[in-house]
Amino acid sequence: MKIGILTHHYINNYGAFLQAWALCDAIQTMCPNDEVEIIDYVNLKHKVINTFGWFRFYKDRENLKCWREKIKLPKTFSRARQKEMKLSRRCYKVEQVNKLEYDVIIIGSDEVWNFKDSKAYDPIKFGIGLKCKKLIAYAPSVGQATFKEMPKCIEEGIKKFSAISARDDLSFELVEKVAGKSAIRVLDPTFLSKFPMKKIKVNKPYILFYYCDKLPKRIKEQILKYAKENQMAVYGAGECDKQYTNITVNLTPFEWVGMFRNARFVFTGTFHGTVFSILNKRQFKVYLTNESRIKKVGALLRELKIENRIMESEFKFDLQKMGNEINYEKVYNIIDKKKRESLQFLEDAIRR
Structure with missing residues (x-):
């Protein structure tokens, strides 16, 4: 056939x-x-x-x-x-x-x-x-x-x-x-499916961004400040920002997957950014402004019973407090x- x-x-x-x-x-x-x-x-x-x-x-x-x-x-x-x-x-x-x-x-x-x-x-x-x-x-x-x-x-x-x-x-x-x-x-x-493993050259723990469009400036600056104070890097998964620690935009698809696999925390505003955070059992938050993404990501989060991943306007990042918010054993029972x-x-x- x-x-x-x-x-x-x-x-x-x-x-x-x-x-x-x-x-x-x-x-x-x-x-x-x-x-x-x-x-x-x-x-x-x-x-x-x-x-x-x-x-x-x-x-x-x-x-x-x-x-x-x-x-x-x-x-x-x-x-x-x-x-x-x-x-x-x-x-x-x-x-x-x-x-x-x-x-x-x-x-x-x-x-x-x-x-x-x-x-x-x-x-x-x-x-x-x-x-x-x-x-x-x-x-x-x-x-x-x-x-x-x-x-x-x-x-x-x-x-x-x-x-x-x-x-x-x-x-x-x-x-x-x-x-x-x-x-x-x-x-x-x-x-x-399972994706091939591709090693990413990183020197220290990092926070990962993947297209958090229109994320309020004060929230982003607070996250960058937290990373600096805690000796962490900040990278973009196939995206650019001159405020990030290094340029990681020109990635192959499987290198991109690797960026999620090794991140300490992920911030994203897309459906597949959310999916690959979940696939790699990462703690993450989503900031959604696009109507299509609000509906698609919202449906996925409800399906997996993790609706609290959406960032609120008063959001403040603290990795120690947020490092184990998602119970992936329960999530994977559903998946x-x-x-x-x-x-x-x-x-x-x-x-x-």
């Missing part, structure tokens, strides 16, 4: 890369005798906009040295895709995908169903025009798009799927309204159960 995964793997983003790699790895482990690959379908508009976005200079938090390292990231991601991903022949049109003759196509995860995102929206991610024996949706996210805004062709596409799962509330609701049936709730693919359910969904969807 030939199985293809259709997702946003081509985006220069750690979460996008790692969820694609993890889903492919999980399915190949489950189906060792089948051919499993990521369909190298590229939405050119989405790819170009994303790539050029890395060349912006943010003078409030970057200096020239930071920027020079940051603009290397598109090439770093490109090399990582060629080295670490099992990719099909490059495709730009649905007809090219159909010529690859897949028995099963799995669409997801990430915001592949965010039809409100004009740069990324692509009918093929809803199954439009695809020809295969089975069409499966694994944990697609609609971002913050709502049922009322949905293009008409999407309803036709979603009804073609033989099995549908969702990872967040809005995606779950959309499937219910469009397909007239409940989607199965599953974990993000990054929970389904392990949901992981079994998620893998069972995939196996049933592929084999039935």
